[in-house]
Amino acid sequence: MKPMTLNSQLNKNNIWSGCILASVAHAIMVAHYPELSYEHSWDDDNYSIVDDSGGRGTITFKDNYFVGAFRDDNFLRTDIPTAIDFFTGAPKDVIELAKNETLEYLLEEDENGTISPSITTAIWGDNDTITSIDNIVKIVQCGGYLLEKQLMDSDVAIEAWQDYYEMTSEQVELLKSVYVKKINNPNGEITLKKSEIKLIGTESIEGLSESETSFEEIRVYWEK
Numbered sequence: 001m002k003p004m005t006l007n008s009q010l011n012k013n014n015i016w017s018g019c020i021l022a023s024v025a026h027a028i029m030v031a032h033y034p035e036l037s038y039e040h041s042w043d044d045d046n047y048s049i050v051d052d053s054g055g056r057g058t059i060t061f062k063d064n065y066f067v068g069a070f071r072d073d074n075f076l077r078t079d080i081p082t083a084i085d086f087f088t089g090a091p092k093d094v095i096e097l098a099k100n101e102t103l104e105y106l107l108e109e110d111e112n113g114t115i116s117p118s119i120t121t122a123i124w125g126d127n128d129t130i131t132s133i134d135n136i137v138k139i140v141q142c143g144g145y146l147l148e149k150q151l152m153d154s155d156v157a158i159e160a161w162q163d164y165y166e167m168t169s170e171q172v173e174l175l176k177s178v179y180v181k182k183i184n185n186p187n188g189e190i191t192l193k194k195s196e197i198k199l200i201g202t203e204s205i206e207g208l209s210e211s212e213t214s215f216e217e218i219r220v221y222w223e224k
Helices: 012-029 083-087 092-100 136-141 154-165 169-184 194-198 205-217
Strands: 040-043 046-050 055-062 065-072 107-109 115-117 121-125 130-132 190-192 220-222
Touching: 012 040, 012 046, 012 055, 012 065, 012 154, 012 169, 012 205, 040 205, 055 092, 065 083, 065 092, 083 092, 083 115, 083 121, 092 121, 121 136, 154 169, 169 190, 169 194, 205 220
Parallel strands: 190 220
Antiparallel strands: 040 046, 046 055, 055 065, 065 121, 107 115, 121 130
């Protein structure tokens, strides 16, 4: 099975930016919905997303490449023997990244007690393209739907997150502000002023704790 280029308009930077936007929206609104803290998270260069209908995925952003793997528990793949086979034809660095990082977030125990990565689709790419052995329809069916908003143009995505979370105008302004700062300073630390934290719009101790944790995962810290 040969890998194919999916969309020349999308690349590593586009996807990273979309995942950052999603994470900032989540970090703001988890203060109001702490029960949704599991939906978006970062562990160093690894972004993970989970929904409540059996979908989960992780994307690793490293150096010149990104690797994404997804599992939809409602979809069975019998045509691809193992998780690493989804990366057939990928560059060596992509395969190593998948083995050492991405797939480690998608482990599952089978009926024999063996723990191994379990996925239903995968993508990878660089600063120019996105590639997969699956076509876009199959990717969406098998878990890629989790990236629907992350793949939107930023302005459209902001509106989508606003609708999803029912964000106030103040929360949307905070989202835009933090997103721009993060995009312009991807590897640096950002500090939110107390006046910005106030825009989150809650005094819930549990909610604010979850919010602060989510922000820290993307190196955005709160002024004390």
